[in-house]
Amino acid sequence: MARCVILDTGFGAGQQFLATLAAWRADPRRARRLHYIALAVAPDAVAAMPAELREQWPPALPGLHRLSLEGGDVTLDLMSGQPDACLAQVEARVDAVYLAAPLRSATALARLALPGATLAAPAALEPARRAALSAAGFAFAAGQGTARAVFASRQPRPARPAPTERRAIVIGAGVAGAAACERLAARGWQVTLVERHALPAQEASGNLAGIFMPLLSRDDNPATRLGRAAYLFALRHWQRLGGVGGAFTGARCGVLQLARDPAHAGLQRQIAAAAGYPPEYARWLERDEAGALLGAPAPDGGWLFGQGGWARPSTVCQAMLDACGARLERIFSTGVRELERRGGEWLLRDAGGAVIARAPTVVLANGCGATALAQAAGLPLLPVRGQVTHLAEGSLPQPPLVVCREAYMTPAFDATVCVGATYDADADPGLRAASQRENLEKIADILALPVLDAPLAGRTGFRCVAPDRLPLVGALPDAGAAAAGRRERLRDVPRWPGLYGLLGYASRGLIWAPLAAELLAAQLDGEPLPLEAKLAAALDPARFLLKELRRRS
Known part of the structure; x- marks a missing residue:
């Protein structure tokens, strides 16, 4: 078997996962890849995990978090929250189910099961739940200590789609x-x-520096949730490649995103109070703490993304x-x-x-x-023009992290500071003095300094935007x-x-x-x-x- 997919509806602290992982490692006839989907993950589950997983364990944030170990042969998908709600968002075909936490919807479980998929549940499974699972296509057999079943729906679903020729x-x-x-x-x-x-x-990937940081919103809308998933996945993926500053040029130096004005700061405080983000993910700073990091007045405060930073694409x-x-x-x-x-x-x-x-x-x-x-x-x-300004190191006071508001500024690297980028609705590929002036005015406003007079230098790229x-x-x-x-x-x-x-x-x-x-x-x-x-x-x-x-x- 090339891959075995297991769904665990009550992951808890992960004992079943660890036992499954040990059995997979010990089986000479094992599937080449093990994919374990874990619902209802306990907040402290990380404590029991092997070091390889502890190093990439996600912060306590909603969403689906994909972790990898054994050189990519084992995948662990983590979803915290109410099991039925999580199950509704799982898109998979599974070979086995550990029914550790009861589910209200047996049909939702049957939606994911491949023909012949096995189910293991506590022996004390309530008769009503057993009947619902039977009606959904799970055929039970007597077992000691557990209730076991095989998925044999009267309307068999097709097997997992076979890949096309892998070229x-x-x-x-x-x-x-x-x-x-x-x-x-x-x-x-x-x-x-x-x-x-x-x-x-x-x-577009030719810029000297790209910024990585999450996106926040008061309603945690789809764009925010997608941005969070992408940001956290990228951090874990880069770590597997060798790390920022190791496998490629860059630094996880942190990103300070300043509020635009008092009204915007008030909204950010509401987000901070409602979301309760783990501090390593996002921490709201009031004026004094933000100003100390910036080295300049920050009257409206800002967000510190401690794991963010910059990289050379x-x-x-x-x-x-x-x-x-x-x-x-x-x-x-x-x-x-x-x-x-x-x-x-x-x-x-x-x-x-x-x-x-x-x-x-x-x-x-x-x-x-x-x-x-x-x-x-x-x-x-649509292509959207973005001009980045390149400044010589020392041209401006230099905070130790990426700073952004309506423009961003990176720490110096190879004697160059990047400031930008404009957002223009034209196709001019050249450097424009007006665009450089816009970048310099915005960063001067952030640093509370006069606008710098600098030689025209930088790069123009075009973002692809839907x-x-x-x-x-x-x-x-x-x-x-x-x-x-x-x-x-x-x-x-x-x-x-x-x-x-x-x-x-x-x-x-x-x-x-x-x-x-x-x-x-x-x-x-x-x-x-x-x-x-x-x-x-x-x-x-x-x-x-x-x-x-x-x-x-």
């Missing part, structure tokens, strides 16, 4: 494409990376591509003009019509360049095929076979890249998803087309 082409060698290569190669895929430039990270790309090893083929200095589906494969053609590469699966990770291809032309992606500011992750819709018939749900929208997108990362590509690539790789391999079902649906590339089809009907 893929990724177009684009920025952080999105590099992460896709790494996550696919880690699962045994052979990947061909096609890039129009001679080197990786030459467009090009080195992040290189670390992820290096991790692919021999499973990665690189075709650079080659642009893709056309995609053609023939004989179960996609053919990539250059401007002269020659075939560059072919594979059953193609991932578009080339930002707004994807819309130049006919199959992705209808995606609502209307809702969320990425597009998954199978791309076929707009022509979707026009016929009524489309009420995302699953009703026809898709191009074997064509996927990792697009629209806007200003947060650094943190979005690892989780989005993990989500896509899980979809391709039929694995449990690393996000709650509703959040994964919020990233579906077909969401805009579905909205338009509903509007027309």
Whole structure:
């Protein structure tokens, strides 16, 4: 068996997981990969975990947290909260269930069970619950100490979808494409990376520094929850690669995000009081403490994200591509003009019509360049200009961490400080004095200093932005095929076979890249998803087309 997926409805302190892990390690005929989905995790469960998991254990925050050990062969998905509510957001097909905590909905459990899936429950399982499980398709047999059952529904669901031939082409060698290569190669895929430039990270990922920090909101809306999941996953993933400042250039020096004005500060205090964030994740600082960190007046206070910081995206790309090893083929200095589906494969053609590469699966990770291809032309992606200013070290007072409000400033590295970035609705690739002035005015306001007169220096890049500011992750819709018939749900929208997108990362590509690539790789391999079902649906590339089809009907 290639993979065994187990659902534990009452993880508690993790005794059942530890016993399962020990049995998996000792079994010479074991599944190559063990995937354990844990609901109702006790707050102090980390204390019993092995050191490899303690090091990556997430802070006490809501959501689905994916952890990895045994070189990626064992995955542990953690979800705290009421088991039924958590179960409704699990997107997986499971081989076994530990029914440690009773569930109100037996049908919700049956939704996840593969034919032949086993269930183990306490011997004292209430008759009513046993009857509900039986009605849902679980056939019970007598057992000592436990109640055991096998899922044998009268309406058998198909087995976990078999992956297509495990060859893929990724177009684009920025952080999105590099992460896709790494996550696919880690699962045994052979990947061909096609890039129009001679080197990786030459467009939006070419900035000297990218900032990583979470997003907060009063209502903990989907964008906030998605941003939190991406940020925490990225921190764990980078740690497995070798760490910020180790595997790639950067520093987890902390990020100080200042409030804009007294009204904005009042709202942030409400968020701090209601959310009760663990201090290592986010800590609200009043004026004196924030000012001491800034080295300048901070009259409205700010958030300290102690695990945040900055990284050089090009080195992040290189670390992820290096991790692919021999499973990665690189075709650079080659642009893709056309995609053609023939004989179960996609053919990539250059401007002269020659075939560059072919594979059953193609991932578009080339930002707004994807819309130049006919199959992705209808995606609502827009390029947004961002000019970053480069200052010589010592030009301005230098706090020891990243500082941001309506602009950001990084600590100096290689004698350069990065300040930016503008958000412009034009396509000018050059450096503009007006944009530099905007950056310098904003940072001068933060530091309570006169505006610096500095030589024009920096870099201009273009973010790829969707209307809702969320990425597009998954199978791309076929707009022509979707026009016929009524489309009420995302699953009703026809898709191009074997064509996927990792697009629209806007200003947060650094943190979005690892989780989005993990989500896509899980979809391709039929694995449990690393996000709650509703959040994964919020990233579906077909969401805009579905909205338009509903509007027309």
